[in-house]
Amino acid sequence: MCRRAAFLFLVAANAALVSACSPERSDGPFPPVKSLKVLGKLPGSWTVTSLDGKEVDMDQLRGKVVFINRWATWCPPCVGEMPGIQALHDSVKDSDIAFLIVTTEKAAKVKEFVKKKGWTLPVHIATEGVPPILNPEFIPVSYVVNRKGEVVFEFPGAMDWDTDQARKFLKSIP
Numbered sequence: 001m002c003r004r005a006a007f008l009f010l011v012a013a014n015a016a017l018v019s020a021c022s023p024e025r026s027d028g029p030f031p032p033v034k035s036l037k038v039l040g041k042l043p044g045s046w047t048v049t050s051l052d053g054k055e056v057d058m059d060q061l062r063g064k065v066v067f068i069n070r071w072a073t074w075c076p077p078c079v080g081e082m083p084g085i086q087a088l089h090d091s092v093k094d095s096d097i098a099f100l101i102v103t104t105e106k107a108a109k110v111k112e113f114v115k116k117k118g119w120t121l122p123v124h125i126a127t128e129g130v131p132p133i134l135n136p137e138f139i140p141v142s143y144v145v146n147r148k149g150e151v152v153f154e155f156p157g158a159m160d161w162d163t164d165q166a167r168k169f170l171k172s173i174p
Helices: 002-021 076-092 107-117 164-172
Strands: 047-050 055-057 065-070 097-103 123-125 141-145 150-156
Touching: 065 076, 065 164, 076 097, 076 164, 107 123
Parallel strands: 065 097, 097 123
Antiparallel strands: 047 055, 047 123, 065 141, 141 150
């Protein structure tokens, strides 16, 4: 009994020490822009199709920061984070930031789903698949691409994107 109590005390003390010594981040999950590393480059020829049938390739988006979210209609965490992504999109839509909300599902199904939800996000279908850098083990996952077409940020899992920190981060990407 004493060994177990001592062990639990040590675990609790260690956790308290680590949290007390860790610097608090006021920028949420976003690293300082100067510390971003290139995770990979998107091919300029990678093309997605909007729900109204317009094709967009990465070459068209060079010179812009691109927010990419991989999602699916059948994924509850994906659907759950969309209101925050919608709000983020709406708050920066007049800036030089492009949004690609990407799924590999059939366009008709996605179009009906998006309409039912009332989203006005730029949802796209990856009819030709996705580059390996954007092919995670699970969804949702979001990426930020710099103006050169390089993936510099990856966030696996759902998040509330409707924050000042997210807006500041996107606007600060060179």
